[in-house]
Amino acid sequence: MERLVGKYCKIVTKEPGEDRASVVTGILEDVDYKDGFILVDSEQGLGCLRINTLVAIKPASKHKKIQYEKRKIKNDDHGMVGIGTLIVFIAMVLIAAVASSVLITTSETLQSRAKTVGTSTIREVSAGITVESVTGFTNVDKTKITHLALTIRPRAGSKDIDLGLCTLSVLYDNLTILTLDDSLVQDVNLDNQSVFYTPVSSGSPFTVMGNTSNTSFGIIALHDPDSSITNTNGMNSGDRAILIINLSAIIDSDLTASGLPARETVSGTLTPEIGVKAQYDVTAPAVFSKRIIKLD
Numbered sequence: 001m002e003r004l005v006g007k008y009c010k011i012v013t014k015e016p017g018e019d020r021a022s023v024v025t026g027i028l029e030d031v032d033y034k035d036g037f038i039l040v041d042s043e044q045g046l047g048c049l050r051i052n053t054l055v056a057i058k059p060a061s062k063h064k065k066i067q068y069e070k071r072k073i074k075n076d077d078h079g080m081v082g083i084g085t086l087i088v089f090i091a092m093v094l095i096a097a098v099a100s101s102v103l104i105t106t107s108e109t110l111q112s113r114a115k116t117v118g119t120s121t122i123r124e125v126s127a128g129i130t131v132e133s134v135t136g137f138t139n140v141d142k143t144k145i146t147h148l149a150l151t152i153r154p155r156a157g158s159k160d161i162d163l164g165l166c167t168l169s170v171l172y173d174n175l176t177i178l179t180l181d182d183s184l185v186q187d188v189n190l191d192n193q194s195v196f197y198t199p200v201s202s203g204s205p206f207t208v209m210g211n212t213s214n215t216s217f218g219i220i221a222l223h224d225p226d227s228s229i230t231n232t233n234g235m236n237s238g239d240r241a242i243l244i245i246n247l248s249a250i251i252d253s254d255l256t257a258s259g260l261p262a263r264e265t266v267s268g269t270l271t272p273e274i275g276v277k278a279q280y281d282v283t284a285p286a287v288f289s290k291r292i293i294k295l296d
Contacts, residue, residue: 001031001038004059011040012055021055028057127275128155129166129235134282134295136260137196137209139248142288144259146248147196147209148295150270150280151222153240158275164233165273168217168243172266176214176250184208184218184244185230194292195220195242212246219243243270260284 009028014021026042037048129152136145154161163185168178186208189198196209198220208218221229223240235241247266248258260266267281282295 001028001057004028004057005031008060009040009057010060011038011049011057013049013053014055015053024049025060127158127161127272129153129158129161129270129272129275129278130155131270131278131280132240134280136282136284136293136295137194138288138291138293139257139259140291141257142291144248144257144261145284145288145293145295146246146259147212148245148247148266148282149195149220150243150245151240152235152243152270152278154235154237155276158237160228160234160236161272161275162232162234163219163229163241167271168245169268169271170245170247170250170266171268172251172260172264178215178217178245180233181212181216181218182233184211184216185221185233186219187221187224187230188242189220195222196244196292209244209246212244212249214246214249214252217243217245262286262288 005028007028008026011024011026011028012021013024024040024042026040029039029041029046031038031051033051036051038051038054040047040049132151132153135149135151137147137149138144139146164180164182166180170176170178184200186198186200188195196207198208200206200208200211208220212218219229219233220242221239222242223238224230225238226236228234228236229239229241247260251260251266252258262284263286265281265283267279269277269279271277284295285293
């Protein structure tokens, strides 16, 4: 059998007690007489056969050997393809994991931004100020309106509004922007006089109306149970106040009589820090019968 080592052989074996013999074809790799077995590389792989079970062994044809080598090469190729497929599969799993991580992170970011935008939008839509009415105050000769009084309140469901951060615009010949003068915020005058004569402080001869200018407006609190307007310039639900605008300082037509003439129109907006702005657009009547006039 030593002469057959390294050759493609056909090996017939029969185990004790069996009626039928079995045939193995492959390359005879080694013969070990000491341990009593032979080493055969067959299509099933490398294996051992006991010498005492051999019935016959002979070289097989070259054609069968070539077919065996081809099958062996083909099996090896299949093994390489399997490894490549495994590598591709692992790469796909890694790519899917990275992609899913990116998608999860992106969705969380978008959700957070959507929540922030939604909250801001709700605040913008629900918050704001409403102008309930506009009243004019004329000069002594009743020829021009020298001051405007805008009665304001928060919109329904509005958050607290800081009047100190509101900007008030007046549009006539020019666009004028006014801001709140903190020293001109007082409770309404309760001494049976007009609100236009509300003093800047208790017992003072100076009024809120008289100290407004072409750059600032004053506030008279009509309904302020918690004193939020007078203490912090803050307007909350249920509060009501009057903004005093000095038209004689803004519309300075001549030195004798400044203000809004009859039949003329003045407009503007009151814009809070957050929320919907309030607008007013009024026209002076043709004749000023009284010093205090309700404007439409």
